Amino acid sequence: MSSTDYPARRFGGPVPPWLGNAENARPIPAEVWITGALVVIAAVIRIVVLTNQSFWMDEALTAYEAHLPFGAMINTVIHVETTPPLYFVLIWAWAHVFGTSEAALRSVSMLAGVSLVPLAYLSARDLVSPRAGAFAAAFVTFNPFLIWYSQEARAYMLLAALSAASFFWFVRARREPTGRTLAWWAIWSSLAIATHFFAGFLVAPEALWLLWSARTRLTAAAVVCVGAVQLAMLPFAVTDTGHGTGWIAQISRKVRVSQAISEWGVSILYRRTTIAVGLLGGAVLLVATVLLVVFGGDARVRRGAAVAAVLGGAVWVLPLLAGLLGQDYFLSRNVIPAVLPLAVVLGAACAAPRLRLLGGLLAVVLIGMFAYATIQVQTSAYLQRPDWRSVARALGAPTVPRAIIAANGFTADSLKIYLPHVNWVQPQSQKVWVQEIDVVGDRKQIPLRPVRIVLPKQAPIWLRASGAPTPALIAPRGARLVDRFVVRSWIIGRFMLDRPRRMTVRQLIALAPEYFHRTPNALLIFFQRVDR
Secondary structure, three states: OOHHHOOOOOOOOOOOHHHOOHHHOOOOOHHHHHHHHHHHHHHHHHHHOOOOOOOOHHHHHHHHHHHOOHHHHHHHHHHHOOOOOHHHHHHHHHHHHHOOOHHHHHHHHHHHHHHHHHHHHHHHHHHOOHHHHHHHHHHHHHOHHHHHHHOOOOOHHHHHHHHHHHHHHHHHHHHOOOHHHHHHHHHHHHHHHOOOHHHHHHHHHHHHHHHHHOOOHHHHHHHHHHHHHHHHHHHHHHHOOOOOOHHHHOOOHHHHHHHHHHHHHHHHHHHHOOHHHHHHHHHHHHHHHHHHHHHHOOHHHHHHHHHHHHHHHHHHHHHHHHHHOOOOOOOOOOOHHHHHHHHHHHHHHHOOHHHHHHHHHHHHHHHHHHHHHHHHHHHOHHHOOOOHHHHHHHHOOOOOOEEEEEEOOOOOOHHHHHOOOOOOOOOOOOOEEEEEEEEEEEOOOOOOEEEEEOOOOOOOEEEEEOOOOOEOOOOOOOEEEEEEEEEOOEEEEEEEEEEEEEEOHHHHHHHHHHHEOOOOOOEEEEEEOOOO
């Protein structure tokens, strides 16, 4: 039988079921294509910079906790961390599958950062317009503050993503308070609250708004469920007696507000700005946004921007009010739940239909500033996390049991992660055999300032710093200087003892001035065993 013996299907015949109703299919909007491209760009940016900096000291604590048995990890989180446990449970499970390298631990934050892009688009689209959604998605794609925390193994980007999901489903539930939309809002809000206490500054206003706008049993049930999760997190707040957060209130509130404004715009590049510049820049952006929304927007733009502004503003204002009552924890990274609502406000301003040219110009200026800041931060060592990874490589593997005395002790915990055979917890009075003492000095100048160091069951020790705390040029009695070399902003001095000694951390603190040309403000001292 030849091919001509088969009847041909006529054009215009019945459409196969798998094609669906092709005649009614609509083209994909340009904004959706743009958002899809932005998702790819966001992923590429965050993956490229994921491991170009070493672990920060807080990330080192995350890596340590990820190595612990589950029960010990939970106990450490309760007594050491200052946030609820969800992130640490997730990162513990993640680490047991993918490992504890920089890429593995930070990939959770990276994925959370990428997820903000579609959430920004969908939220702004539903509240304002697809054009506003595309602008909002672009802002969270290139924002250097979000890129920075997308490459940090801590809870902040997960908090931002879960808070963004809560906000998105709030927008849906406010418009259609069905069982489905309320359930999703309750789920994401509960997860955000279980990640960080500051999620409550977004979720609580959302809950009150839903109760006011949709007075139904379903709404009340959703709010009660979220409230129950908040109550379940209270023990973590009660056990947190202020360790690790007391330093926040010691910084002027005006300074923190200015830094937060600058950091949200140019990330850590704010170190090169002044307080006045931060406050002035925030004021200019606020005025420009309000003018564009009021005079360039239609009723929907103004209404949608107002909803997002109220919720985003609450995340900033409520912690500042709490600070006046003695609970002052306002910090740029803590108020990260406001990122997506405020990105929606900016998207609405830039998409204002009657002032599109000016809105587009504002978008270009913001994205250009974001891109410039990102490049500066990711290429300038001064603006990056301290490179303890390079210090660990320079120290190398020990050939004899050694003690390491590091200046910048408040940030040097990362060394304990990068160096093998080191215990995270270093008992103060336990004697350990030591034959080598490696001193990590800081070449940066430090102003003269007395520092009070208090050890358990011991009187305070006062150290004074004058100039750069570099290793001594002359070895103290009973030791000899065998090497001295530079690693980035550090100078490392290697001292070999004439004979092995059993030493404690307390003894080394007392001996530290003999091993430094100038004694540093803060010290980290730990022991490293030889690999047998």
